[in-house]
Amino acid sequence: MNAPSPAAASAESVQPIGTAVAPAPFPAGPVQSLLGRGVAVVGNDIDTDRIVPARFLKCVTFDGLAEGAFADDRTELAGAHPFDRPEHQGATILVVNDNFGCGSSREHAPQALMRWGIRAVIGESFAEIFFGNCLALGIPCLTAPPADVAALQRAIGATPAALLTLDVEALRLRLDPLASDGPSNGGTPAASTSLDLPLQLAAGPHRMLVSGQWDGTSQLVAHDAELRATASRLPYLAGFAA
Amino acid sequence: MSAGTLYDKVWALHRVADLPGGSTQLFIGLHLIHEVTSPQAFAALRDLGLTVRHPERTVATVDHIVPTTSQARPFADPLAETMLATLEANCSEHAITLHGLGSGRQGIVHVIAPELGLTQPGMTVACGDSHTSTHGAFGAIAFGIGTSQVRDVLASQSLAMNKLKVRRIWVEGTLQPGVYAKDLVLHVIRTLGVKGGVGYGYEFAGPAIDALSMEERMTLCNMAIEGGARVGYCNPDATTFAYLAGRPHAPAGVAWERAVAWWSGLASGPDAVFDDEVRFDAATIAPTVTWGITPGQGIGVDERVPTLEQTPAEERPLAEEAYRYMDLLPGAPIAGLPVDVCFIGSCTNGRLSDLRAAAAVAQGRHVAPGIKAFVVPGSEQVAAAAEAEGLDDVFRAAGFEWREPGCSMCLAMNPDRLEGRQISASSSNRNFKGRQGSASGRTLLMSPAMVAAAAIAGQVTDVRGLVGAAAAVSPT
Numbered sequence: 139m140n141a142p143s144p145a146a147a148s149a150e151s152v153q154p155i156g157t158a159v160a161p162a163p164f165p166a167g168p169v170q171s172l173l174g175r176g177v178a179v180v181g182n183d184i185d186t187d188r189i190v191p192a193r194f195l196k197c198v199t200f201d202g203l204a205e206g207a208f209a210d211d212r213t214e215l216a217g218a219h220p221f222d223r224p225e226h227q228g229a230t231i232l233v234v235n236d237n238f239g240c241g242s243s244r245e246h247a248p249q250a251l252m253r254w255g256i257r258a259v260i261g262e263s264f265a266e267i268f269f270g271n272c273l274a275l276g277i278p279c280l281t282a283p284p285a286d287v288a289a290l291q292r293a294i295g296a297t298p299a300a301l302l303t304l305d306v307e308a309l310r311l312r313l314d315p316l317a318s319d320g321p322s323n324g325g326t327p328a329a330s331t332s333l334d335l336p337l338q339l340a341a342g343p344h345r346m347l348v349s350g351q352w353d354g355t356s357q358l359v360a361h362d363a364e365l366r367a368t369a370s371r372l373p374y375l376a377g378f379a380a
Numbered sequence: 381m382s383a384g385t386l387y388d389k390v391w392a393l394h395r396v397a398d399l400p401g402g403s404t405q406l407f408i409g410l411h412l413i414h415e416v417t418s419p420q421a422f423a424a425l426r427d428l429g430l431t432v433r434h435p436e437r438t439v440a441t442v443d444h445i446v447p448t449t450s451q452a453r454p455f456a457d458p459l460a461e462t463m464l465a466t467l468e469a470n471c472s473e474h475a476i477t478l479h480g481l482g483s484g485r486q487g488i489v490h491v492i493a494p495e496l497g498l499t500q501p502g503m504t505v506a507c508g509d510s511h512t513s514t515h516g517a518f519g520a521i522a523f524g525i526g527t528s529q530v531r532d533v534l535a536s537q538s539l540a541m542n543k544l545k546v547r548r549i550w551v552e553g554t555l556q557p558g559v560y561a562k563d564l565v566l567h568v569i570r571t572l573g574v575k576g577g578v579g580y581g582y583e584f585a586g587p588a589i590d591a592l593s594m595e596e597r598m599t600l601c602n603m604a605i606e607g608g609a610r611v612g613y614c615n616p617d618a619t620t621f622a623y624l625a626g627r628p629h630a631p632a633g634v635a636w637e638r639a640v641a642w643w644s645g646l647a648s649g650p651d652a653v654f655d656d657e658v659r660f661d662a663a664t665i666a667p668t669v670t671w672g673i674t675p676g677q678g679i680g681v682d683e684r685v686p687t688l689e690q691t692p693a694e695e696r697p698l699a700e701e702a703y704r705y706m707d708l709l710p711g712a713p714i715a716g717l718p719v720d721v722c723f724i725g726s727c728t729n730g731r732l733s734d735l736r737a738a739a740a741v742a743q744g745r746h747v748a749p750g751i752k753a754f755v756v757p758g759s760e761q762v763a764a765a766a767e768a769e770g771l772d773d774v775f776r777a778a779g780f781e782w783r784e785p786g787c788s789m790c791l792a793m794n795p796d797r798l799e800g801r802q803i804s805a806s807s808s809n810r811n812f813k814g815r816q817g818s819a820s821g822r823t824l825l826m827s828p829a830m831v832a833a834a835a836i837a838g839q840v841t842d843v844r845g846l847v848g849a850a851a852a853v854s855p856t
Contacts, residue, residue, distance in 0.1 A: 182698050183574055183674050187812040191819070192791045196445065196459040198419035198466045200527075210819035236694075237575040240608065240674075241812060242791075243510035244417065245526035266578055266610050267510055267524055274528035342402030342542055351401050353528075355428060358405055358536035364397045365433075365538060368407040372393060373642055374500060375409070375437070378635035 162230055162257055165276025168350035172258050172304040174230030176313070177220045178291035179208070184234065185241035186268060190250040192242075203246055204253035221254060225298035233290050234261035238279075239268025248272045258304050260311065260337065262287050273343050276352050278306050280337040293333055307348050309337045382546035384652035386502075386615055387581050390521045394504045396538050403540040409503035410520075411438045411533045412489045413476070415445055415467040416793070417508030421530035422470040432474040434537040439498055440471050440478040443488045444793045448756050448783035451481050460794065474534075487759020487785045490514040490727035494598060495761050497627025501616035501643035506533055511727045511809065513604040516613030517597035518620055519646060521581070523610045544581040544611060545655035548648075551588035553663035558844035560737065561596035562603075562729060562807070562827035564588070564660075566668040566678045569607040572658065574676040577609025580656070583648060584614050588662035594623040595733040602728045603809055606675040615647035667843055669714050670811045670825040672702030677811075681830070681842045685712045705813055706822050707801075715840050717824070720802040722753035722835035723816075724780075724828045726790040729807035730758025734828040735766045738807075739774040741832035741846050747779030748838030754781035754796075756788040780835065792817025805834035 162174070194206030212219040220226050232251060238261045239247060248271045251259070257277060264272075264279045272279050282290070290313065293300065297315040304311050313333040339347075346352040369375050382388055396405040411434075413421075418440070425431070432438060445460040455461040471478040479485040479492055486492070490511050493499045505515040505522035508530040515522035529539055549568060555561075569576075582604045584597070592600065597614045604612025614620075621640055624630045631639040666680030677699070679685065687710040691699045703710060708717075724730075724738050735755065747753045755775050757763035763785055766772060772782040789796040790808035797817025798804055804816055804823050811823035824840065833843040 181701070182694075185674075185810070185812045187791075187810065187815050191814055192793045192817070195416050195793060196457075196463065198463060199423065200420055210814045213819060237578070237608070240574060241510065241606075241810060243508060243512075243524035243526055245420075245508075245528060248526075263575065263578065265575070265608065267526060267605075271526035271528065274526060340542070346401035346403075349400070351399075354399065354401070354540050355430070355532050355535055357399060358532055358538050358540065359430065359433075361397050361405060361536075361538075364405070365407065365536065368394060368396045369537075372407070372409060373638065374503060378631045378638040378642070380634070380638070 162255065164252060165257065169276050169278055169347040169352065170307045172230060172306065173301060174257065175226070175228060175298065175300070176231045176233055176290070176294040176302050177226040177229035178233045178294045179220055180235060180291060182236040183240055184238050186239055186244050186247040187241055189239065189247040190244065194250070195244060195246050200246065200249040200253070203250040206246070207250040207254040228255060230255055230257040231302050231304060232256045232259045233287060233294060234259060235287060236262040238264050240265040243267045243271070245271045248275055248277055252277060260287065260290065273346065273352055276347065278339065278347050280309070280339050282335055282337050286335045289333060290335065309339060309344070311335045311337055382653055382655050385546050385583060385648040385654065386519055386613060386646050387521060387544070387546050387583065387611070389646050390502055390504065391543060393502070399540050401540070403542050405538050406504060406541045407538050408506045408533050409437065410493070410498060410505045411537070412493055412505065412507035412512070413438060413440045413530065414489050414509065415442050415463040417527050418470065418530055419463065419466045420527045421508070421534055424528070424531040425534050428535070430535040432476065432534045435475045437537060438476045438534070439493065440467060440476050441486055441489050441492055442467060442480060444787045444791065446481065446784070446786040447794050448786050448788050448796055451784050457795070484760050487762065488727045488730060488787055490598070490602065491730060491758035491762060494518065494594070495627070495759060497624055497630035500624065500630070500639070501620060502646045506539060510605045511602050513610065513612045514598050514602040514727060516601040516604065516611055517594060519613055519616035519643065521611055521613065524605065545579055546583055547577070547580045547656040547658065548583045548585055548654040549658055549660065550586040551584065551660045551662050552586055553588055553661045554591065555588065555662045555665065556844070558829065558847040559665055559667055560827040560829065561592055561599040563665055563668040564662060565600045565603040566670065566675065566825065567665045568660065569603065569676050570668065570678040572607055574606060574674050575608040577604065577607040580609050581611035581613065582607070582609040583654070584612060585648070589614055590617065593733060594619060595731045598731065599728055603675065606809055616643045617647070667827060667830050669830065669840055671706060671708055671714050672699065673705055673811060673813050674698070675809065675811060675825060677702055678825070679714055681715050681840065683714065685710055685714060687711050715842060717840045718803070718838060719805045719824065719834050719840065720751065721798060721804040722751060722831050723756070723789045723804055723806045723808065724754070724831050725756030725758065725788050726808040727758065727787070728809040729828045730756060730762065732762050732765050734807065735762070735771050738828040738832040739771045741829050741836065741843060742778035742780060743774050745778055745836045747835045751835055751838050753779060753835040754783055756783045757785045759785050789816050791815060805831045805840065807831045
């Protein structure tokens with residue numbers, strides 16, 4: 139219910155994404171599988187100031203945030219940043235390293251990634267608030283051991299057009315370099331072997347995503363009696379009146 | 381699994397329900413909001429046809445975008461003006477108290493809630509700001525949240541949360557003169573790493589913690605998040621109660637006695653079980669300065685930038701990136717590194733005791749030529765108290781600018797920012813690339829006294845030399 143796109147459809151049925159195809163709808167409902175191309179942003183401890191610099195937080199809606207995604211890193215790399223490379227336009231699966239999303243709690247960070255096109259993140263580990271913010275948007279953050287992440291990043295670099303199949307339900311990621319989504323995206327299929335990697339996701343968030351209960355406002359609000367009962371046992375809410 | 385800790389007790393008290401996804405619905409006792417992370421939450425609330433469940437448990441201020449030179453409305457920056465106007469409209473529509481500019485109570489959200497007595501032991505405190513861990517200094521369980529969660533708290537006064545493990549950070553010994561809570565927490569993060577606390581709440585305990593003032597405890601808990609721990613807290617004690625007594629929102633009379641009894645019972649007991657414990661000796665900690673691009677890349681002011689050989693293999697790529705970005709050579713001393721800008725302020729170190737410590741260094745000295753140095757009090761109350769003791773005059777006489785309260789150059793969402801490759805000595809909390817408003821700007825984190833020392837010397841300097849010398853030149 140928090141997907142701002144009126145055209146939002148189930149992420150379950152997300153189609154292969156190419157540069158010529160309309161951007162994927164924002165997540166809504168169960169997040170069970172995803173088929174799309176990958177983009178790797180390499181480095182440990184990439185903080186949310188780097189994911190979206192603070193000047194982009196001067197806004198009262200999230201609408202224009204796509205341009206803020208890695209803005210300073212992209213300027214510094216003058217077109218060489220993965221988010222600017224033509225072969226990664228339309229990618230939906232971001233592959234990162236250790237402690238991704240540390241620092242500021244700004245939800246603008248996952249919002250910027252989502253508005254750029256990202257629908258899932260795979261990495262060695264994630265900072266907690268970032269993980270929770272992604273979950274609240276229906277964007278799974280899945281982890282894999284460093285060697286698997288490195289192999290995946292190499293494979294994406296070698297065959298950027300290759301399609302990744304992310305099975306959120308079964309916690310597996312498959313990359314088949316021969317299943318590319320078009321010749322225009324470059325890469326050499328022969329340069330990469332296929333991958334089939336197990337992924338990790340804590341049981342709670344896993345259930346929430348797969349069942350579509352990741353957006354739980356209505357659930358929280360529905361517990362009116364329980365909220366009242368909890369409030370009644372907190373003496374500070376009554377100013378410590380006897 | 382932890383048991384009998386303050387965290388466990390407060391968690392159990394605030395547990396509303398178990399959620400189908402496996403998380404826990406947790407009641408939020410105090411919801412703090414500000415202009416940056418709330419507008420989209422109010423918009424979402426409107427879209428859902430919901431309203432604010434507990435406006436009386438929701439408190440707003442404006443801090444991130446406010447200019448510190450002139451706070452006259454409308455702001456020169458139209459985006460900043462829109463953000464404040466939006467907050468004002470949302471607070472007005474939902475009957476939420478807003479401590480606005482000129483109210484006498486405005487300031488950085490993590491400074492004003494404690495000084496108004498809003499933050500109390502045993503509460504759960506949430507705010508759309510990662511430095512909400514600050515409020516843990518009172519024995520509250522306080523954590524930063526994203527905007528979707530701000531929406532959830534507005535709508536339900538609760539959140540879906542997963543329980544953390546609890547690591548006790550036990551600190552023995554006494555901090556040396558010239559060494560502050562900031563140095564202690566930078567030392568802890570340097571030792572345990574910037575992701576060492578992921579999945580944990582940090583309980584700070586031990587004789588050195590007991591000896592800290594409330595403002596020092598706030599500095600410590602503030603930066604728990606920089607070590608990856610979403611929550612950091614100290615157990616409430618006589619120091620906590622003495623700080624709270626008489627504050628506007630603190631209980632009084634018979635209610636005060638009841639409150640103290642309830643608060644006291646929440647502290648981790650002698651039989652408390654922790655998931656992990658790490659011990660430190662405060663006496664061995666030097667004034668600490670970050671040299672790199674994460675708060676974990678810190679060293680004692682008398683140390684040298686670590687070489688690759690001294691760096692664990694998995695941290696080497698980040699170290700190499702930091703050498704390049706900071707333009708520092710491995711093995712170089714950090715003391716003597718020239719700085720361009722000196723910033724004293726932020727939710728980490730913008731309180732009265734921070735300004736006193738910096739003023740004690742600045743007293744009778746002068747900022748080095750070519751250095752821009754400025755002081756941004758954490759709140760209107762801090763500014764008034766500092767001015768009442770003449771700290772503003774001390775700073776001005778020493779060549780510092782004395783500004784209006786706000787977050788300022790901690791994250792540079794207002795006009796205060798680094799230019800180009802400038803290096804700042806900063807009492808704030810993050811030295812990330814681009815953090816202080818220039819995409820290539822560089823930040824050295826340190827205590828307010830160390831920032832003042834850097835301003836005087838024009839370079840990174842061990843404040844312990846100046847603290848001793850200050851005593852010799854200060855009028856008695």
